[in-house]
Amino acid sequence: EVVLTQSPGTLSLSPGEGATLSCRASQSVSSNYFAWYQQKPGQAPRLLIYGASSRATGIPDRFSGTGSGTDFTLTISRLEPEDFAVYYCQQFGDSLQYTFGQGTKLEIK
Amino acid sequence: QVQLQESGPGLVKPSETLSLTCTVSGGSISSYYWSWIRQPPGKGLEWIGYISYIGSTSYNPSLKSRLTISLDTSRNQFSLTLSSVTAADTAVYYCARAVGSTWHFGLWGRGTLVTVSS
Numbered sequence: 001e002v003v004l005t006q007s008p009g010t011l012s013l014s015p016g017e018g019a020t021l022s023c024r025a026s027q028s029v030s031s032n033y034f035a036w037y038q039q040k041p042g043q044a045p046r047l048l049i050y051g052a053s054s055r056a057t058g059i060p061d062r063f064s065g066t067g068s069g070t071d072f073t074l075t076i077s078r079l080e081p082e083d084f085a086v087y088y089c090q091q092f093g094d095s096l097q098y099t100f101g102q103g104t105k106l107e108i109k
Numbered sequence: 110q111v112q113l114q115e116s117g118p119g120l121v122k123p124s125e126t127l128s129l130t131c132t133v134s135g136g137s138i139s140s141y142y143w144s145w146i147r148q149p150p151g152k153g154l155e156w157i158g159y160i161s162y163i164g165s166t167s168y169n170p171s172l173k174s175r176l177t178i179s180l181d182t183s184r185n186q187f188s189l190t191l192s193s194v195t196a197a198d199t200a201v202y203y204c205a206r207a208v209g210s211t212w213h214f215g216l217w218g219r220g221t222l223v224t225v226s227s
Contacts, residue, residue: 001170035213037154044203044217045154051211088154092212096167098144098156 002026002093004101012109019076021104023067023089031068033092039103040085048087049074076106084108111136113204113218121198121225127191131204131218138162138180142207143187144214145178147200155200159207160187194225 003026013019023036031052037045047056049065052072062077076083089101117129131143145157158168160178168176175192191198201222205214 033212037214039154044220045214046217047213047215050213050215056215090154090213092207097169098159098212100154100156103153 001095001097002029002091002099004089004091004099006087006089006101006104008104009102010105010107012107013079014109015079015081017079019074019079019083019106021074021076021087021106023072023074023101025070025072025091028069029091029093031072034067034072035090036065036072036074037088037090038083038085039088045088079106081108111206111216113206113216115202115204115218115221117202117221117223119222119224121194121223122227123195123225124193127189127194127198127223127225129189129202129204129221129223130186131188133185133187133206138182138185138187140209142209142212143178143180144205144207145189146203146205146214147198148203148220149197149200157189157191157202161209196225199223199225 005024007022034052036049039045053065064075066073086103086105112134114132121127139162142159142161144159158178160166177190180187201220203220204218206216
């Protein structure tokens with residue numbers, strides 16, 4: 001089973017600042033099947049990034065994803081108040097299994 | 110606009126079977142992969158399993174012995190049954206859709222809270 005470890009667990013920043021969220025896989029995963037989600041309290045997760053770097057429909061260009069192999073990054077430039085939420089990474093592997101990271105909480109400083 | 114809606118009992122007794130249905134409206138259940146994902150209160154996301162539009166399945170190994178996911182194409186629904194539940198199965202249960210070429214979850218239901226308690 002591929003384990004995804006996200007860091008940091010909590011990130012405290014101010015609106016207008018930039019954010020860098022990390023997701024590390026326990027073994028190499030396909031970037032084609034790697035995604036990031038945003039979840040706000042009481043809501044279902046929302047797809048942000050798929051294929052490691054492609055923005056989903058309607059996602060602002062301040063969100064960007066990079067990475068390959070075992071290391072992936074979600075970058076949010078110029079944080080807006082609505083960006084403060086929990087972010088999850090997700091991968092789909094050869095064993096036809098999905099795994100999620102444990103989440104990074106982005107909170108207002 | 111395609112929408113997903115979970116339905117089922119909100120309270121299940123320990124040792125009994127949890128059953129949920131996801132109804133797909135505004136589109137066809139064909140050509141996609143349909144997953145169940147859960148989230149215990151205050152915790153992260155756990156993928157439960159999926160069923161494809163042709164009925165093939167993949168399950169989370171940690172749940173496989175208790176889990177069945179089925180498809181009813183005539184009703185545009187898919188279902189989850191999880192047997193021998195315990196308090197650890199208390200969670201918000203989401204249904205979600207993935208495309209087989211990219212495997213990300215582009216569409217989610219709103220989720221339904223299932224509490225396991227006597």
